[in-house]
Amino acid sequence: MCDKAHAQIHCEIDTLASANKEALYAPYKSLDYSSYSFCVKLYVNVIRKSDGTGGQSVSDVYQALSYLDTSYNPHNIYFKWSHQINYIDDTYKYNNPSGAIFNVNNHTDGIDIYLYDDFIPLLGFTGGGQANEQKTALFVTGYFVDNNSVALPLVKSHVLSHEVGHILFLWHTHHGTGENTTDPSECPELVNGSNSNICGDYITDTPADPNMHYNVDLATCTWLGSGMDANGDSYKPDEHNIMSYTQPKCMKYFTSKQSTRMKNAMANIARLQLVSNYTTYGYPCATPGLNYYPNAADTELNLDLREKPENIYEYQLYNYYGVLVLSGESTNILKTLDTSTLDEGLYFLHFYENGELIVKQLVIEH
Numbered sequence: 001m002c003d004k005a006h007a008q009i010h011c012e013i014d015t016l017a018s019a020n021k022e023a024l025y026a027p028y029k030s031l032d033y034s035s036y037s038f039c040v041k042l043y044v045n046v047i048r049k050s051d052g053t054g055g056q057s058v059s060d061v062y063q064a065l066s067y068l069d070t071s072y073n074p075h076n077i078y079f080k081w082s083h084q085i086n087y088i089d090d091t092y093k094y095n096n097p098s099g100a101i102f103n104v105n106n107h108t109d110g111i112d113i114y115l116y117d118d119f120i121p122l123l124g125f126t127g128g129g130q131a132n133e134q135k136t137a138l139f140v141t142g143y144f145v146d147n148n149s150v151a152l153p154l155v156k157s158h159v160l161s162h163e164v165g166h167i168l169f170l171w172h173t174h175h176g177t178g179e180n181t182t183d184p185s186e187c188p189e190l191v192n193g194s195n196s197n198i199c200g201d202y203i204t205d206t207p208a209d210p211n212m213h214y215n216v217d218l219a220t221c222t223w224l225g226s227g228m229d230a231n232g233d234s235y236k237p238d239e240h241n242i243m244s245y246t247q248p249k250c251m252k253y254f255t256s257k258q259s260t261r262m263k264n265a266m267a268n269i270a271r272l273q274l275v276s277n278y279t280t281y282g283y284p285c286a287t288p289g290l291n292y293y294p295n296a297a298d299t300e301l302n303l304d305l306r307e308k309p310e311n312i313y314e315y316q317l318y319n320y321y322g323v324l325v326l327s328g329e330s331t332n333i334l335k336t337l338d339t340s341t342l343d344e345g346l347y348f349l350h351f352y353e354n355g356e357l358i359v360k361q362l363v364i365e366h
């Protein structure tokens, strides 16, 4: 998000990168990686007060990331992370969201997501986000007050999907039409679509958008503004497009050509190649061996079998003394085991794949 709406929301992408963005993307414009599946690596940072209080909870983080799955998985773009949150405990940083946070724990082999608290405003706005394309990093903070005066935490909204969209080379749908940036190629898109591949957001299946400025009815998601292009044709922007300035609650999807552009960029642009990989078929976030978390486990243990070939997998959990305490089998899904009744201590997780036994250590702590 990169503008104010009723002085509520603010979003920026770094201007240095955006000036070069279209020129950098141009050679890949005619490519089509749309049938490939992509995996994007994430790092998740939560900013708290110096004493470790405040900030997003673990369940808030999972809820936030579920928005990414909802918007990207239908396009066969998936995300993986270590399931270990990195906490940045600093009261000054907690109270002052800014791009300076991108210098803390920044990685080049994944997108760094920095999540501030729900009620920490940004530079006079109630909330917003910022994406730094060169650092492949973004933050989200604060809330959005809708026209029913309900405060929506932006961390748990598609604003997160929107900021990832910027990193994966998407412009706003009103780019060149309803905003001026440092992009030297920008020009207004016409409603009839005749210049949609060289103007606007450079994407042909998103309608011309004059910038809705969040002036969208919350109940119907209908744009309440009006306007005409140079031909006198009335704008009909898409109020559900995640890259528009619609109400965050109305953000729903990326179009297939937005997805193709993101995939082409990931396959070809160096800094995005570092944070992603692709496969020509099958689940792309494969990890060898067994992916299980958390370790230490408390009440639940997750066996992530989603990257495995379709099959039935057998598992057993032995305690330190070699006593079998839990066993079962699962198809290739995210399998959650109840460990709430198990004693604290060291365990050995046995897992069978292609007739081979894999043994992993697991700690249980309540």
Ligand SMILES: [Zn+2]
Pocket (backbone or CB within 6 Å): 001, 002, 011, 012, 013, 162, 166, 172
């Ligand atoms: Zn934006």
